[in-house]
Amino acid sequence: MERKLQPIRLSVPDTEVQEHLRRYERLALEAGATRAAGIPAAGIPVDERVSLKCAVPKCFGYGTCANCPPHSPTAEQTRRVAALYRAAVVFGLQIPPEVVVRDRATIQPRVEAYKKVFEIASAVESAAFYDGHYLAVGYAAGSCKSTFCHDKPCAVLGGEKCRLSLRSRPSMEAVGIDCYRIAVELGWDIYPIGSDAAAGCIPHGLLMGLVLVA
Numbered sequence: 001m002e003r004k005l006q007p008i009r010l011s012v013p014d015t016e017v018q019e020h021l022r023r024y025e026r027l028a029l030e031a032g033a034t035r036a037a038g039i040p041a042a043g044i045p046v047d048e049r050v051s052l053k054c055a056v057p058k059c060f061g062y063g064t065c066a067n068c069p070p071h072s073p074t075a076e077q078t079r080r081v082a083a084l085y086r087a088a089v090v091f092g093l094q095i096p097p098e099v100v101v102r103d104r105a106t107i108q109p110r111v112e113a114y115k116k117v118f119e120i121a122s123a124v125e126s127a128a129f130y131d132g133h134y135l136a137v138g139y140a141a142g143s144c145k146s147t148f149c150h151d152k153p154c155a156v157l158g159g160e161k162c163r164l165s166l167r168s169r170p171s172m173e174a175v176g177i178d179c180y181r182i183a184v185e186l187g188w189d190i191y192p193i194g195s196d197a198a199a200g201c202i203p204h205g206l207l208m209g210l211v212l213v214a
């Protein structure tokens with residue numbers, strides 16, 4: 001971060017927010033996203049049924065880290081939070097079918113793809129913060145435990161500092177944001193890939209992240 005910082009303003013004109021969104025879309029794409037779009041925060045679908053899917057049936061990550069249900073912000077909290085923002089950037093990272101399916105042979109590229117989503121969310125959130133959107137906050141995909149901490153227990157749940165304190169964050173789905181609906185409304189192809197999906201039946205996987213900007 002080399003450029004001179006500008007003082008915080010409490011009111012940023014819509015035209016400027018739109019310019020910033022275009023820049024964050026480019027940033028997400030340059031950082032490795034396949035698709036990116038600025039959207040009105042009012043259009044973000046938040047639905048209790050999304051985070052319910054973490055609990056019924058239990059996801060392998062349920063309760064195992066500070067960023068997954070039941071420890072993550074609830075859908076009700078997220079709905080209230082999203083209503084306080086004007087705009088967001090959503091991005092998608094397209095990954096090959098053999099990487100997205102739960103095959104132990106491709107676990108490393110799958111983990112790398114999830115790491116990339118965390119990296120992009122952090123990069124966009126940081127850019128927005130330094131543009132003066134000091135309340136910008138980003139969400140990633142999947143579980144930070146299976147992405148970063150693997151077999152180690154979550155440090156935060158043990159009362160310690162997070163091992164990835166500026167990188168780890170909840171996934172969109174953990175807080176109830178309906179990624180599927182957002183993708184479909186944007187015209188992005190997304191498929192229902194479950195734990196027993198076969199690579200030959202899937203055109204591609206799509207991992208998504210979102211940053212509430214202003």
Ligand code: SF4
Pocket residue numbers: 064065066067144145148149153154155156157161162163164165168
């Ligand atoms: S310590 Fe690991 S599992 Fe726990 S919140 Fe941080 S990154 Fe996630």
